[in-house]
Amino acid sequence: MADYKSLYQEVILDHNKKPRNYGTIAHASHHADGENPLCGDHISVTLKLDGENIAAIAFEGESCAICKASASMMTAAVKGKTCADAEMLIREFRDMVTGKLEPAASDHIGRLAVFAGVRDLPSRVKCAILPWHTLHAAFSSVASASTEAEDDPMRTLIGSA
Amino acid sequence: MNAVQTPLKSRPAPAFYIERLRADFPILKLEVNGKPLVYLDNAASSQMPQPVIDRLVRYQTTQHSNIHRALHYLSEVATLEFEEARRKLQRFINAREEREVIFTSGTTDAINLVMHGYGRKFIGAGDEIILTTLEHHANIVPWQMLAEEKGAKIRVVPINDAGELLIDEYEKLFNERTKFVGVMHVSNALGTINPVKQMIAFAHARGVPVLVDGAQAVPHMKIDVQDLDCDFYAFSGHKMCGPTGIGVLYGKAAQLENMQPFKGGGDMIATVTFEKTTYNTIPNKFEAGTPPIAAAIGLGAAADYLSAIGMDNIAAQELALLDYATEQINSLPGVRIIGTARHKAAVLSFVIDGVHPHDIGSLLSQEGIAVRTGHHCAQPLMRRFKVSATSRASFAFYNTMAEVDALIAGIRNVQKVFA
Ligand SMILES: Cc1ncc(COP(=O)(O)O)c(C=O)c1O
Numbered sequence: 001m002a003d004y005k006s007l008y009q010e011v012i013l014d015h016n017k018k019p020r021n022y023g024t025i026a027h028a029s030h031h032a033d034g035e036n037p038l039c040g041d042h043i044s045v046t047l048k049l050d051g052e053n054i055a056a057i058a059f060e061g062e063s064c065a066i067c068k069a070s071a072s073m074m075t076a077a078v079k080g081k082t083c084a085d086a087e088m089l090i091r092e093f094r095d096m097v098t099g100k101l102e103p104a105a106s107d108h109i110g111r112l113a114v115f116a117g118v119r120d121l122p123s124r125v126k127c128a129i130l131p132w133h134t135l136h137a138a139f140s141s142v143a144s145a146s147t148e149a150e151d152d153p154m155r156t157l158i159g160s161a
Numbered sequence: 162m163n164a165v166q167t168p169l170k171s172r173p174a175p176a177f178y179i180e181r182l183r184a185d186f187p188i189l190k191l192e193v194n195g196k197p198l199v200y201l202d203n204a205a206s207s208q209m210p211q212p213v214i215d216r217l218v219r220y221q222t223t224q225h226s227n228i229h230r231a232l233h234y235l236s237e238v239a240t241l242e243f244e245e246a247r248r249k250l251q252r253f254i255n256a257r258e259e260r261e262v263i264f265t266s267g268t269t270d271a272i273n274l275v276m277h278g279y280g281r282k283f284i285g286a287g288d289e290i291i292l293t294t295l296e297h298h299a300n301i302v303p304w305q306m307l308a309e310e311k312g313a314k315i316r317v318v319p320i321n322d323a324g325e326l327l328i329d330e331y332e333k334l335f336n337e338r339t340k341f342v343g344v345m346h347v348s349n350a351l352g353t354i355n356p357v358k359q360m361i362a363f364a365h366a367r368g369v370p371v372l373v374d375g376a377q378a379v380p381h382m383k384i385d386v387q388d389l390d391c392d393f394y395a396f397s398g399h400k401m402c403g404p405t406g407i408g409v410l411y412g413k414a415a416q417l418e419n420m421q422p423f424k425g426g427g428d429m430i431a432t433v434t435f436e437k438t439t440y441n442t443i444p445n446k447f448e449a450g451t452p453p454i455a456a457a458i459g460l461g462a463a464a465d466y467l468s469a470i471g472m473d474n475i476a477a478q479e480l481a482l483l484d485y486a487t488e489q490i491n492s493l494p495g496v497r498i499i500g501t502a503r504h505k506a507a508v509l510s511f512v513i514d515g516v517h518p519h520d521i522g523s524l525l526s527q528e529g530i531a532v533r534t535g536h537h538c539a540q541p542l543m544r545r546f547k548v549s550a551t552s553r554a555s556f557a558f559y560n561t562m563a564e565v566d567a568l569i570a571g572i573r574n575v576q577k578v579f580a
Contacts, residue, residue: 007523008520008523008524008578013578013579016579038535039518039519039534039535039536039549039550040536040540040543040549040550041517041519041549062549063517064517064518064519064520065516065517065519065520065579066519066520066523121523123519124519124523127519
């Protein structure tokens with residue numbers, strides 16, 4: 001049974017209230033907008049690559065607590081990492097929230113495991129995944145991401161969640 | 162029937178009577194997350210009482226066959242029951258003739274039928290269609306498709322901050338190019354009851370036909386299509402204690418006869434050769450293929466069920482719930498009701514400062530409370546109120562004051578979690 005109590009944990013409420021890396025980065029090298037047309041939530045991610053490294057990253061937008069906390073924790077997790085590491089984390093996060101990966105089976109998920117609770121709440125999976133989705137789009141220099149876009153590589157994965 | 166325009170004085174039904182009605186709804190005994198289900202999402206879909214469930218089972222176990230086709234016993238029985246259901250719906254909305262009741266798959270399907278059958282035939286380049294800011298996407302998108310195809314134009318009636326249509330502005334939108342009006346009777350997002358009778362009279366004085374989207378009105382108040390004098394009236398079975406997959410388009414016989422068919426196929430024809438097909442008479446002209454027979458018969462049973470309680474009693478009970486819930490929510494700091502029309506049905510849209518509707522919906526569900534969160538298929542309306550979404554509690558006659566109390570406690574809990 002879905003357990004919302006475990007979903008709205010202190011960590012998530014805290015990141016929602018005091019989001020890390022909130023705003024935009026001047027002279028960003030990469031940028032993408034993400035939108036969930038089903039609820040109107042939207043966030044944008046800007047970042048600056050230094051070679052292969054994510055030197056700076058920020059997000060802003062309007063969304064529910066799950067989405068905002070996910071974005072906040074995502075920026076904290078990938079800052080200073082390489083693009084390849086971030087892409088791997090995107091994949092693992094996606095697998096975790098769609099129930100394909102146990103958080104304990106990953107060496108990288110760490111505190112992001114608080115989002116594992118959305119796996120039983122199909123309507124909330126999209127909220128948690130949107131920032132990651134948008135980060136992925138930013139790397140690929142896709143100007144905008146949508147949880148519903150036909151050509152979105154993650155669409156079917158989310159849709160079938 | 163003027164109950165539609167006049168808010169009835171709130172006189173709640175005695176609690177014992179509501180408890181007896183609740184016993185008819187097996188699903189209301191469910192527990193969700195270990196709490197009794199508090200079902201406040203009736204505007205999205207209402208629940209089904211045992212007599213309607215039983216009717217579906219009886220049809221399926223003893224009466225089912227295809228209709229209008231064969232001469233054997235079961236086909237005769239199924240046809241009779243299906244046509245009897247049509248008469249029940251005719252009486253339910255007081256249509257003049259049973260052939261004015263077209264079975265569709267729901268409100269959306271009914272509006273699309275009018276767009277194809279009437280719109281594509283009678284609306285052309287430069288013509289204007291009047292809609293309102295309040296409309297559900299079901300009464301916007303088909304008309305946009307038509308406007309795009311024909312080069313017609315959509316004009317939109319604005320609203321005030323309470324969520325009421327500006328009738329002066331509506332009247333000013335009319336000109337010689339105005340060919341059609343589409344308006345909802347009751348707003349699914351705000352609860353506003355629109356003065357459709359007055360709007361129809363104004364349009365008719367200018368020779369303009371009117372379609373009323375009655376999806377949110379039919380379940381909650383007595384509807385008399387002859388008194389309203391609308392040309393078309395659309396509604397869905399699943400919002401009035403009936404099954405999904407069935408709904409009704411009421412149309413004046415003269416309008417329906419002039420329209421072109423929507424879907425082609427079996428049952429809607431008189432004769433077919435490869436050179437030419439002649440169409441059946443109404444209502445069959447608009448009922449191509451095998452209809453959802455069981456659902457139509459179930460809908461007939463739902464109309465009987467509601468009529469036995471009495472639509473005026475239903476409206477009074479729901480208004481009592483609305484009044485109480487409105488008062489309670491207004492007493493909560495940091496909670497704002499969106500939609501404060503003077504004439505309202507039992508729909509309460511609200512926002513909580515600093516909390517996204519999705520989070521409200523999830524946390525209320527934890528308490529067993531079902532509300533809808535989102536844009537309610539009315540994005541233009543959300544934009545008008547500068548919100549992306551709201552939470553919406555919508556009541557049915559089987560809801561109780563105790564359930565309103567549970568909602569209020571649930572909202573307080575949400576505020577505590579996000580404090
Ligand atoms: C006012 C209104 N119109 C149209 C609809 C569409 O009804 P359905 O989905 O049953 O076709 C709804 C319900 O969602 C509604 O509330």
